[in-house]
Amino acid sequence: MNTTQTERICTLEIVIDEVSYYYEAHSYQRVAEILASQLVVLENLKKDEYYNGKTTIDSFTIHHFAEVK
Numbered sequence: 001m002n003t004t005q006t007e008r009i010c011t012l013e014i015v016i017d018e019v020s021y022y023y024e025a026h027s028y029q030r031v032a033e034i035l036a037s038q039l040v041v042l043e044n045l046k047k048d049e050y051y052n053g054k055t056t057i058d059s060f061t062i063h064h065f066a067e068v069k
Helices: 028-045
Strands: 007-014 021-024 057-064
Touching: 007 028, 028 057
Parallel strands: none
Antiparallel strands: 007 021, 007 057
């Protein structure tokens, strides 16, 4: 079975302050939307005295379904 890399996208993992969060994402477009929304949330948290602007995205990983051969 020939599948493109886009068809194999399964999950987006975002690590924020050393905590992993997982989001269902089946396209690069959806990955971009999720990352953009997380940046907006984090930008708003910078205004909160509790977070004091220290909350950042440490890393993100796009996980794929295993390729069926």
